[in-house]
Amino acid sequence: MGKLKIKTYPGVAGIFFGLLTIAFFMTGSTGCTKMDDYKKQFVKGDLIYPAKPDTILVYSGDYRVRLSSVLTSDPNIVKSHIYWDSRSDSMEVDVKRTQGADTVSLLVKDLLEGSHTFEVVNEDAGGNRSVPVYAVGVVYGDKYRASLINRPIASSFLDTGLQVHLSFASMDESAGPILTELHYETTNDDSVRLTIGLDVTDTLLMDYKKGSAVVYRTYYRPDSLSIDTFKTAYDTYMPQIQDVWVDLTAKYLKNPGNPFYYSTWDGGRWGDLDQWITTPNVKNAGGYGGYEVKNHSMIAMESGWGKSAITNGKIYQSVYLPYSGKWRMTVNMNDLNDQGRKYILAAAGQQFPDIDHAEDQSLAYYEFSGNHGGDNISISFTIDQPGDVTLGFLASMTDNGSFFEVNNLKLEYSYSNN
Incomplete structure (x- = not known):
């Protein structure tokens, strides 16, 4: 910047115009500073920290998880690094920022069943890395699957149209059961598939073929964030209707x-x-x-x-x-x-x-x-x-x-x- 020359004026008017001139040049000098309203950086000595992820969600799954990281503040993020299990394994994903909030989502596969801690670090174009953010997720597998039980069929009965009904028992919903899938044969040898919600206790097997077996299994979702459903093995049920007198009066x-x-x-x-x-x-x-x-x-x-x-x-x-x-x-x-x-x-x-x-x-x-x-x-x-x-x-x-x-x-x- 060149030398600042201030012209003097006598008397009070001179003082006023002198101050006005100084204020003008000071304002012009301040306007020369460039402000980056998008980038939030923390400076500690010579270190620069890009913005860390705003939100991290870990969606549980079957020997896998889906990890979702939300970016809103720093437009210069170009990459995210994901570590888990005390940095014993890792992945990285390229980030292409847009004008608004962006979500980085990826599947982490082949994980052991149990709880895992995930660490996410953002990186900007200059190679600077953010403060890490941690999140815990759960992986389900064969141990969880072995704990699942099929929804019990409590009984079978006939209505006045000689149609077979199945009565399902209630279930403990804390393990995550969501529905039961059932298959049976009709008198025309057609196969029928039914899905039965937990709120349904009486299920009609329309045109059920006498003497044929019913096969069924129950589906589970272990928690509200799970990306996978689990199911029990099929069980076989034979409607227990032997020499029953049905009132058709x-x-x-x-x-x-x-x-x-x-x-x-x-x-x-x-x-x-x-x-x-x-x-x-x-x-x-x-x-x-x-x-x-x-x-x-x-x-x-x-x-x-x-x-x-x-x-x-x-x-x-x-x-x-x-x-x-x-x-x-x-x-x-x-x-x-x-x-x-x-x-x-x-x-x-x-x-x-x-x-x-x-x-x-x-x-x-x-x-x-x-x-x-x-x-x-x-x-x-x-x-x-x-x-x-x-x-x-x-x-x-x-x-x-x-x-x-x-x-x-x-x-x-x-x-x-x-």
């Missing part, structure tokens, strides 16, 4: 009781049953019969006590049963006496046998004249293929006083997983 049997419904009613004790076929000779109470009300509604036949005898009287309905195999109908009796012949009966097709052929033209029968009120009476029958079956009551009773009363009926199917 509501699905296939019409007007089964509790209560029974009438189609017509005399307003007092007797009426005609809705959705059941009742022969005219059973309607011997002023043109009504088959439906009776005392304390509750019932299926009933009665002769005597002013009512005519009933010969070959029938109350029945035909139902389509869609599954081959073993079926059972159970009747809960309210009251009866031992007069006359009375049958519970199941017959193939839509025809109901006459009483003389009750035993030779039926799939199953039971003569219940000697039973008592409150008894449950069951008949079981087998069909080789889906089809119509006619179910009901058949009786011949004299006019000297005979009756039976039914509280309700139940229709069941025997399912076996084989």
Whole structure:
């Protein structure tokens, strides 16, 4: 810089202009200094320290980690050095800075299972290195994998559509389970894959193929920063459904009781049953019969006590049963006496046998004249293929006083997983 010449002026005005001139040149001299607003350096003697990483995150993994370093302040960083395990191993990565924040990310592989300390040092174009920043990360492997358990299947059951369900037990979530993967076969021999979240306990195996095994395994993420998922080995499960009676009453049997419904009613004790076929000779109470009300509604036949005898009287309905195999109908009796012949009966097709052929033209029968009120009476029958079956009551009773009363009926199917 050249010599500074100051012109003098007499009096107060001279002092003012002299000071103004000095201030002008001092301001101009200060403006000659160049300030680097981007580079933050720490000077200690002759050493210059570039900016250190602002943030370091270590994402755990399967014998590896992902390390992420965020750079925001120093535009002159050109390289990052990464060390671990007391500098027994290292990597370096080139950095290309942009106008804003930049992230340096790299995978560190082939690490031993356990905890590791990582050290990150930045380097600028002049070869100056920053103060190191440290971070700790966890590596998972076979030891962690060996500790994992498959989510238990607690039980299996059928719904009224004969579809198989699995009930899963709850799990301790501290180990990191996230979902269960399940495979099964359908009746069409298709393979189905399901993923089941931890919040799901009931899983439907739609169209599950009888006798086929279910295979499943559980996935884990050991912590929220893990870049890898771990899974157990497959386990095999066979749904435990052997000779289970499935109640299909509501699905296939019409007007089964509790209560029974009438189609017509005399307003007092007797009426005609809705959705059941009742022969005219059973309607011997002023043109009504088959439906009776005392304390509750019932299926009933009665002769005597002013009512005519009933010969070959029938109350029945035909139902389509869609599954081959073993079926059972159970009747809960309210009251009866031992007069006359009375049958519970199941017959193939839509025809109901006459009483003389009750035993030779039926799939199953039971003569219940000697039973008592409150008894449950069951008949079981087998069909080789889906089809119509006619179910009901058949009786011949004299006019000297005979009756039976039914509280309700139940229709069941025997399912076996084989």
